[in-house]
Amino acid sequence: MTTAERATELRRLHAAPELLQVVNVWDVVSATAVAALPGTRALATAGHSIAATFGYPDGEQIPLHLMLDMVGRIVRAVDVPVSADLDAGFGDAGETVRRAIGQGVAGANIEDQLKPLDEAVAAVSAAVAAADAEGVPFALNARTDAFVRGRDRSLDTNIADAIERGRAFLDAGATSVFVPGMFGEDVVARLVDGIGDRKVTLIGLPGVPAPARLQELGVARLSYGPTTQRVALGALQDLATSLYDGGVLPEGIRPLN
Template sequence: MKYTLFKKLHQQPDLLVLGNVWDAHSAKIAQEAGFKALGTSSHAIANAMGYEDGEQISVDEILFVVERIVKAVDIPVSVDFESGYSDKPEEVAKNVKKLVGLGVVGINLEDGQVENGKRVLGDMNLHKQKIEAIKAEEKNIFINARVDSYTTKHISALTESITRTKAYAKAGAEGIFVPLIESEEDIKAFLDATSLPLNVFLTPNLPSVQQLNKLGVKRLSHGAKMYEWLIKQNTKAFEDFIKKPQLPK
């Protein structure tokens, strides 16, 4: 089954490079390019549907897009599910159950939230309760718990990330995502403190893939970065077209 395959992809010697997609078309392209698994980008999906990032889109709209993505490909699909679109653990679990019903094998579940356009670090115990509720409802879902200590510039980002990771692992998380952890020193210290496969986010300051493999990182994702790059190209093409109507070469 795809859930088992997805778990195994986090246990191989080389890290899993995840293709982050936002619709059925981008999913098909990513599969044809050779990606072994896909992850949706909540930011890209929200923007493509006319919303800002930060749980502005409805769960029903997410389910619609995710269903089209899952049906378009044969490889495992994980969903970036922000913080679950509810502060009630039982509601989050119900939402995730709907994703599993569509064929989704994994989720990112973050402990940060966007408030007034700014990302803030959420309550660790509430996040732990959400993970526990999901696992009580659905066993065959790979929970990649996202820790936002670095993205929110916590004064003790490494220590706080380790503390939260231990709590989430105990609750049932099978992977851990720490966006913006970048230095080899921090990555090594983090990996020494947990046995969960670590997912890092691609940035210009991140060590090379070869070095990440040596350190023991198991997953690499790029979020909305590919989508944002394409939108810049699209913007320029439209701006050029309105000045001189001709198809781009």
């Protein structure tokens, strides 16, 4: 498929009645392992995980060219649409999206870092305009950090802020609104009611309802961020500890690489 076709499919998956689950990956081998599963309809990269792979902390510390090179390698290794985590746009959301599209990316997260609303909307508008200029119906998953950076505020304030920002992002051309946070069913329902059915995307965290319930509530997409890499690294540490303690390799190891 062309990049435009992959982007069209990714937008369709967001709008479909079924919840879109995207398991986050960070390199080619993690991507191909997940893409080989029958349930995989799309993939998402985790910016935190890619940065960690190269020894950088999260938060746009990794050089953009290095991040995009890995994302491009992932795109070329799989047949499903790939959504990239582009942090806050690396100082120029429009140019970063243009370069990501050049790597075959079908969609992306751009976070607002709780910047003033006009600045956050301008970044979304720039990303959408860049995709339009490339002729790609980009699936922009505009992220608001209303909860992530609003821990000192009341719950009602965070919900109202997320809804205001989410609506503004959709008006600026975003496909969906990513609201990461650790909250339960009542908050999810209020966010969907305020932002729109099949417009809210969430991250799987303790306390967040199960996928089947999120689908019933009208959530569009569920991703898992850096947790997938942490699970893989935890399994590696556990294996190494067992081997150091005199254990042996378990039976049934799958040759996924």
